[in-house]
Amino acid sequence: PFYRVHVYSLTLLFNYSIFYFGTEFNTDISGGHICSGYSHFIGTGEFGNLSKQYGNVHSLFIGSRPAVVLHGFKAIKEALVNKGNDFSGRAQDLMVNHAIHPIGVVLADYSSSWRERRRFGLMTLRNYGLGKDSMEQRILGEVNTLIKLMEQSLGTSISPQLIFHSAASYIISQILFAQQYDYEHDFTKFFVGVFLEVSKIFNGRWGMLYDSFPVLRNLPLPFRRAFTLLQILSENKTTRVGDGSSFSEDNLYSLLLDFHFAGTDTTANTLLTCFLYLMSYPEVQERCQKEIDEVLDGKDQVSFEDRHEMHYPQAVLHEVQRMADVAPLSVFHKVTRDTELMGFSIPKGTIIIPNLSSTLTEDGYWKDPHHFNPDNFLNDEGQFIKPENLIPFSAGPRTCLGENLARMELFLIAVTLLRRFRFIWPEDGGTPDLTPQFGTIQTPKPYRMKVQLRPTA
Numbered sequence: 501p502f503y504r505v506h507v508y509s510l511t512l513l514f515n516y517s518i519f520y521f522g523t524e525f526n527t528d529i530s531g532g533h534i535c536s537g538y539s540h541f542i543g544t545g546e547f548g549n550l551s552k553q554y555g556n557v558h559s560l561f562i563g564s565r566p567a568v569v570l571h572g573f574k575a576i577k578e579a580l581v582n583k584g585n586d587f588s589g590r591a592q593d594l595m596v597n598h599a600i601h602p603i604g605v606v607l608a609d610y611s612s613s614w615r616e617r618r619r620f621g622l623m624t625l626r627n628y629g630l631g632k633d634s635m636e637q638r639i640l641g642e643v644n645t646l647i648k649l650m651e652q653s654l655g656t657s658i659s660p661q662l663i664f665h666s667a668a669s670y671i672i673s674q675i676l677f678a679q680q681y682d683y684e685h686d687f688t689k690f691f692v693g694v695f696l697e698v699s700k701i702f703n704g705r706w707g708m709l710y711d712s713f714p715v716l717r718n719l720p721l722p723f724r725r726a727f728t729l730l731q732i733l734s735e736n737k738t739t740r741v742g743d744g745s746s747f748s749e750d751n752l753y754s755l756l757l758d759f760h761f762a763g764t765d766t767t768a769n770t771l772l773t774c775f776l777y778l779m780s781y782p783e784v785q786e787r788c789q790k791e792i793d794e795v796l797d798g799k800d801q802v803s804f805e806d807r808h809e810m811h812y813p814q815a816v817l818h819e820v821q822r823m824a825d826v827a828p829l830s831v832f833h834k835v836t837r838d839t840e841l842m843g844f845s846i847p848k849g850t851i852i853i854p855n856l857s858s859t860l861t862e863d864g865y866w867k868d869p870h871h872f873n874p875d876n877f878l879n880d881e882g883q884f885i886k887p888e889n890l891i892p893f894s895a896g897p898r899t900c901l902g903e904n905l906a907r908m909e910l911f912l913i914a915v916t917l918l919r920r921f922r923f924i925w926p927e928d929g930g931t932p933d934l935t936p937q938f939g940t941i942q943t944p945k946p947y948r949m950k951v952q953l954r955p956t957a
């Protein structure tokens with residue numbers, strides 16, 4: 501293969517970045533045939549054309565690494581679910597791999613130790629759901645804090661970014677720290693601060709350089725700061741997290757990082773998208789509130805079980821996830837052995853990019869693919885239905901480990917806030933811009949919102 505180099509950057513989930521070098525090639529990797537083509541692209545939009553030209557499985561190079569993009573529900577399901585054993589690896593040579601020790605779940609290659617840690621993570625979440633301090637109660641406790649914050653700013657316009665990020669972050673911290681730390685607690689503040697700074701470094705130019713040019717790695721450049729911070733964090737774990745609980749300390753520490761990296765931005769950005777749309781479509785907001793009032797009539801607080809009766813709000817939340825497209829390219833996978841997919845042979849080690857975005861507007865799957873329309877999730881009787889091709893959490897053995905927690909957070913937070921407040925686009929806020937900012941984790945453009953108490957509340 502010969503390369504014609506165009507510099508391009510693609511942000512990966514997990515806030516690490518790589519340079520992408522557009523290439524011109526006739527693929528002939530290990531004698532296999534992926535899909536040959538002439539491709540050079542400078543913008544993200546043009547990947548879409550590529551799939552039109554070359555079908556739902558097409559190849560490209562990331563630096564000198566071969567990669568294959570999967571387009572559409574059918575190709576993604578065939579690879580990640582039906583051939584889950586072959587398609588569930590992870591690349592091992594990026595900045596995050598070097599910075600984070602011990603390795604947790606998200607970044608681990610497909611192996612028995614990954615499986616063990618994944619099971620441990622699921623168990624932690626599940627155990628937490630039991631008892632009187634259940635996950636649900638913790639989330640509702642966090643919503644109370646949100647309510648207090650919002651009540652303090654009634655009538656003025658507030659910027660919701662930090663509020664939702666902190667909420668998501670604190671919910672996860674509570675699950676992982678033996679004791680409950682409150683908002684003002686030093687360690688929690690310290691931890692959330694370190695976390696934000698590290699993810700900024702991974703996500704920025706320095707992370708990108710680190711991953712693209714191995715020769716730079718040992719130089720005293722700013723990415724060293726990320727390593728130092730993580731080192732500090734790992735020293736603190738001994739004094740702070742080690743309380744003789746039954747979990748091994750290393751396991752707990754790596755879960756802590758994983759859950760934070762994977763669970764904070766994703767959840768917060770979905771919530772941000774949710775309120776952006778609810779303000780832009782006031783009639784949708786009102787209809788949600790009406791149904792919430794009916795179902796919760798006389799009850800103190802919502803419970804996750806109530807979702808089965810709230811068809812319209814459920815449809816709205818799912819439609820929000822479709823619009824949010826939070827992890828457009830999932831986390832990249834890697835092929836664990838020579839395999840084949842829909843007639844193409846793919847050699848071991850090839851990076852797999854599941855294009856989750858491509859499923860969200862796919863022809864033939866949606867009533868109204870190109871607009872925000874909760875009807876996409878309602879049948880003719882107005883009951884909630886979930887088309888199988890909505891996969892914001894990906895699919896197969898690597899599917900998001902926090903899906904249940906995330907769904908619970910989205911539902912409980914949105915419903916509680918909607919029951920109490922009306923959210924209004926501020927008069928001086930310009931027109932809402934609904935286009936997300938492209939990234940590993942997509943986020944809506946920053947916006948402000950005005951909060952009013954609802955007359956019935």
Ligand code: HEM
Binds near residue numbers: 618762831899905
């Ligand atoms: C709306 C919120 C969320 C979305 C859209 C989301 C999405 C995703 C996606 C697309 C993946 C990659 C799956 C793959 O490799 O195919 C993933 C993995 C993961 N997520 Fe989430 N996630 C969310 C919330 C959370 C939360 C709250 C947690 C924390 C408990 C979490 C923990 C994880 C972990 C640990 C993995 C790695 C699984 C593995 O590699 O085996 N996620 N998530």
Ligand SMILES: *[C@@H]1O[C@H](CO)[C@@H](O)[C@H](O)[C@H]1NC(C)=O
Binds near residue numbers: 545
């Ligand atoms: C993913 O699919 C969307 C929608 O078809 C497309 O616009 C985008 O360019 C694709 N991205 C990649 C990396 O193939």
Ligand SMILES: *[C@@H]1O[C@H](CO)[C@@H](O)[C@H](O)[C@H]1NC(C)=O
Binds near residue numbers: 546549
């Ligand atoms: C991609 O497709 C769109 C419409 O199908 C077209 O307008 C655009 O020029 C195409 N881009 C390239 C690079 O072929």
Ligand SMILES: CC(=O)N[C@H]1CO[C@H](CO)[C@@H](O)[C@@H]1O
Binds near residue numbers: 687690731732735736
């Ligand atoms: C909150 C806390 O314990 N912070 C400590 C973490 O560890 C570093 C040294 O490694 C201390 O300087 C911090 O005070």
